[in-house]
Amino acid sequence: xxxxxxxxxxxxxxxxxxxxxxxxxxxxxxxxxxxxxxxxxxxxxxxxxxxxxxxxxxxxxxxxxxxxxxxxxxxxxxxxxxxxxxxxxxxxxxxxxxxxxxxxxxxxxxxxxxxxxxxxxxxxxxxxxxxxxxxxxxxxxxxxxxxxxxxxxxxxxxxxxxxxxxxx
Amino acid sequence: xxxxxxxxxxxxxxxxxxxxxxxxxxxxxxxxxxxxxxxxxxxxxxxxxxxxxxxxxxxxxxxxxxxxxxxxxxxxxxxxxxxxxxxxxxxxxxxxxxxxxxxxxxxxxxxxxxxxxxxxxxxxxxxxxxxxxxxxxxxxxxxxxxxxxxxxxxxxxxxxxxxxxxxxxxxxxxxxxxxxx
Numbered sequence: 001x002x003x004x005x006x007x008x009x010x011x012x013x014x015x016x017x018x019x020x021x022x023x024x025x026x027x028x029x030x031x032x033x034x035x036x037x038x039x040x041x042x043x044x045x046x047x048x049x050x051x052x053x054x055x056x057x058x059x060x061x062x063x064x065x066x067x068x069x070x071x072x073x074x075x076x077x078x079x080x081x082x083x084x085x086x087x088x089x090x091x092x093x094x095x096x097x098x099x100x101x102x103x104x105x106x107x108x109x110x111x112x113x114x115x116x117x118x119x120x121x122x123x124x125x126x127x128x129x130x131x132x133x134x135x136x137x138x139x140x141x142x143x144x145x146x147x148x149x150x151x152x153x154x155x156x157x158x159x160x161x162x163x164x165x166x167x168x
Numbered sequence: 169x170x171x172x173x174x175x176x177x178x179x180x181x182x183x184x185x186x187x188x189x190x191x192x193x194x195x196x197x198x199x200x201x202x203x204x205x206x207x208x209x210x211x212x213x214x215x216x217x218x219x220x221x222x223x224x225x226x227x228x229x230x231x232x233x234x235x236x237x238x239x240x241x242x243x244x245x246x247x248x249x250x251x252x253x254x255x256x257x258x259x260x261x262x263x264x265x266x267x268x269x270x271x272x273x274x275x276x277x278x279x280x281x282x283x284x285x286x287x288x289x290x291x292x293x294x295x296x297x298x299x300x301x302x303x304x305x306x307x308x309x310x311x312x313x314x315x316x317x318x319x320x321x322x323x324x325x326x327x328x329x330x331x332x333x334x335x336x337x338x339x340x341x342x343x344x345x346x347x348x349x
Contacts, residue, residue, distance in 0.1 A: 022187050029194035036201035047210050055210070056305040060312065064212045133212065136301050143297030150346050161212040164305060 047135070047163060050078070056138040058164035066124075067131035067161060068115065072148055074137055077108060084111055090140050092147055103150040112155035130157040213308055215341050235285050237278075237338065241295040241307065246270065249277055253285075269303055275310045279319060282337045286321040291338035294345035311338040 045064045049055070053073045071078045074090040085096050085107045098104035121127055132152050136145055149160055240248040246263040247270075262273050282288070291311050295304050313335045314320070320333035 022191050026187050026191050026194065029191065029198060032198055033194060033201070036198065036205050040201060040205045049208055049210075056302045058211065058213060058305050059309050060211045060213045062212050062214060064210060138300065138302035138305070140301045141297060142295040142299045142301065142304060145301055146297070146343070146346055149343060153346065160215050162215060162305065163210055163212055166209040166211055 045133075047133070048081070050135065053135060053137050054139070055135060055163060055165040057167035060164055061166075064133055064161065064163065065126070065131065067126045067133040067159075068112070068157065069133045069135065070148065070152070072134065072136040072140065072145070074140065077105070077148070079111055079115075084108055087144070090137075090144055092144065097147075103147050104154065105147055105151045108148065108151045109155050112152065112157060116156055129159060131159045131161065132157045133161050133163055135163040213305065213341070214339075215343060235288050236290070236292060237281055237285075237288055238292040238294065238344065239274075239307065239311075241269070241293065241299050241304070243296060243298045243300075243303075247274055247307070249274070249281070251281055269307060271306060271310045274307065275315060278311055278337060279314055282314075282321055286323065289336070289338060290340045290342060292342050292344040294343070308341050311341070313337055313339075 045066055047064060047069065050071045050073060052075070053071060069080055073087070075087055077084045077087060085105065086093060092105060096105055096107055098106060115121055116127055134145075134148065136148075152158075152160060235254070236250075236252040238250040238252070240250065242248070244264070246261055249260045249262060251258045251260075260277060262270050262277065264270065265273075293304070293307065314337055317335065320335050321337065322331040323334045324331055
C-alpha cells in the first residue's frame, strides 16, 4: 500500500539546496567575453573623442603614438581637454590672429611654446621630436586647418599626425 | 554476491558541471574589458609639415632635380595633377564629379604615374582654402595604396639587395602650401 502511494506523490526532498541554472548565463558571458576581447585594442595611446567632433574615416592602419593632442571643432580649439581659443563658425577670431600674418594663431603658439619650454615636459620624446595628433572635424575647411598646422610648425612641432576613424 | 550489488553504477544519472567559479571569473572579466575596450577605433595618417628653413636647404641639396608628384585641389575646378619630371612639368586636370572630387579617376591616374616612377613615394598636396578636411583625407586614402591587390610596385630593398613588391603608392604626404600667405 505504502509503495503504491509513493508512485503518485512527487518525490520532494525537503532539505535539498536550491540550485540556479547558470548554464545559459555562462553562455551569454562567454559570447560577451569573446566580443570584448576582439574589440580590445592594444594601442598605448588613449584618444578621448570630443563631443561634436566627427572624425573623417580613412583606410589608414597606423596606430597612434604618444604626442600632444590637439582637437579642432567648429567652435573651439583644445589641447588635451583644455580650451585654447574659441572659433566662430569654423573660423578663427580676428583677435587671436597676428595682424601681419593671418595664419598665425597667437594663443596656440604661446601654449605650445610653453609646453616645449616647460621643465617637466620638455625632455619627453614626443615634445623633442615635435609630434602632434590632430583631431579635426571632417567638415572644417582647409584654410582653418592650415592655420593650426602653420602655427604648430612655427612652434617647433613639424610632425603632424591626423587622427582618423576606422570605417568604410 | 552482496558486494557485487553494492558497486552497481547508475548509468542514467546526469553529470552536472559546477559552473559557479567559471561564472565568477567572467563576471569580473567582463567589466574590466568593458572599461578598457575602445569602441571607436582610431588610427592616424602621418604627414610632414615643411619647415621654412629645412625646406630651403633641401631644395638646394636636390641638385639632380627629382621627380615630384603634386596635387592641387580646388573645390570648384577639381584636382590638378602635376608631374614634374627632370624640370619639365606635365599637368592633368581631373574635373569634379557631382560636386565631389573624382576619386576613381584620380586613383587611376596616380596608379599610372606610380607605374612610371616607382621610386617616388612623396606626394605634395596643396588644397585650396575652402576644401573640406574630409575630402583631403579621402584623397590621401586614394593616394596611399593601390585598390587592386594585384597591382604592386617594385621597390629596391637595400637590406636584401633586390627588388621587393609593395602595394603602397604615395604614403608620404606633404602639405606644400602651408607656408604661403
